[in-house]
Amino acid sequence: xxAPPAIHRxxxxxPSARITRIGLAATLLVLSLGAANAAPTPDPGxxxxxxxxxxxxxxxxxxRSDDDRQADGRRKPLELLRFAQVRxxxxxxxxxxxxxxxxxxxxxxxxxxxxxxxxxDKMRDSFKKRLAAYPQxxxxxxxxxxxxxxxxxxxxxxxxxxxxxxxxVANTPVDRAVMDRHLFEALKPxxxxxxxxxxxxxxxxxRDTKSLHRIDKTVVLDELRxxxxxxxxxxxxxxNPDDPRTQPFFDMKTPTDRFxxxxxxx
Numbered sequence: 001x002x003a004p005p006a007i008h009r010x011x012x013x014x015p016s017a018r019i020t021r022i023g024l025a026a027t028l029l030v031l032s033l034g035a036a037n038a039a040p041t042p043d044p045g046x047x048x049x050x051x052x053x054x055x056x057x058x059x060x061x062x063x064r065s066d067d068d069r070q071a072d073g074r075r076k077p078l079e080l081l082r083f084a085q086v087r088x089x090x091x092x093x094x095x096x097x098x099x100x101x102x103x104x105x106x107x108x109x110x111x112x113x114x115x116x117x118x119x120x121d122k123m124r125d126s127f128k129k130r131l132a133a134y135p136q137x138x139x140x141x142x143x144x145x146x147x148x149x150x151x152x153x154x155x156x157x158x159x160x161x162x163x164x165x166x167x168x169v170a171n172t173p174v175d176r177a178v179m180d181r182h183l184f185e186a187l188k189p190x191x192x193x194x195x196x197x198x199x200x201x202x203x204x205x206x207r208d209t210k211s212l213h214r215i216d217k218t219v220v221l222d223e224l225r226x227x228x229x230x231x232x233x234x235x236x237x238x239x240n241p242d243d244p245r246t247q248p249f250f251d252m253k254t255p256t257d258r259f260x261x262x263x264x265x266x
Contacts, residue, residue: 079237096165099126167215
C-alpha cells in the first residue's frame with residue numbers, strides 16, 4: 001500500500017507559491033481596512049483644502065491708501081490676516097467696521113468668490129469715501145444694530161472679526177448676551193470669531209471701557225464662553241508689556257497693549 005503524500009496541495013502549486021498568495025491576501029486586507037479608516041480627502045472647494053493666500057501681496061495692493069499703510073505699523077495687518085486664517089471664498093462679517101480699514105483687507109483676502117459684510121450701527125463718512133474711491137464688489141454694507149447685526153436668512157459665515165470695538169459696545173445699552181448669541185448663530189459650525197481689543201488692567205472688569213476705552217480680557221472671554229464659543233488660540237502679536245494701561249489709546253505715543261482671541265463655534 002502506497003503511503004499518502006505528506007502535504008496536500010493544489011495541482012501545480014508549490015508551497016512557496018501558496019505562502020505568497022496568503023501574504024498578498026493579508027496585505028490587501030490591511031490596505032482595505034486602512035483606506036476605510038483613513039480621513040476623507042478634503043473637498044477641493046472646502047476651507048481645509050484652500051491654501052492661505054499671499055498676505056504680503058494683499059498688503060501691497062494699490063487699492064490701499066497711504067493712510068492705511070501708515071497705520072499698518074501699529075495695526076499689524078499681516079499678523080491679523082494670518083491669525084484669522086482668512087482664505088479665498090470665505091463669507092466674513094466685520095463687526096463695527098468703522099472707516100473700513102479691516103473690511104477692505106478682508107475683501108482683498110477672500111477674493112471675488114468671497115463676501116465681506118461690513119456691519120455698523122450707522123454709516124460713517126470715511127467708509128463711504130473709501131468705497132467711492134475704490135469700489136469692491138464683494139463688500140456688502142449692513143447698517144444694523146449690534147443686537148441684530150446679521151440677517152437670519154443670509155449665508156452662514158466662516159469668520160467674524162470684531163476689532164478694537166467690543167469695549168465701545170459695552171458703553172451702550174446693547175444687550176451683549178443677545179449680540180453674542182446672534183454672532184454665534186451666524187457662524188457655521190467650525191467657524192471662528194476673531195476679537196481684538198485694548199487691554200485693561202486685570203480684574204478691572206468694565207470699569208475702564210468708557211474712561212480709558214479698554215476692557216478686561218477676562219470679561220470678554222467669560223461673556224463669549226457663556227454663549228457657547230470655545231477659545232481656540234490667543235496671540236501676542238499686538239502685546240505691549242510696557243503699556244501701564246492707565247491711558248486711552250488716543251492719548252498714547254506708543255501702541256496700547258492689545259489682546260487677540262480666536263474663538264470657535266463648535
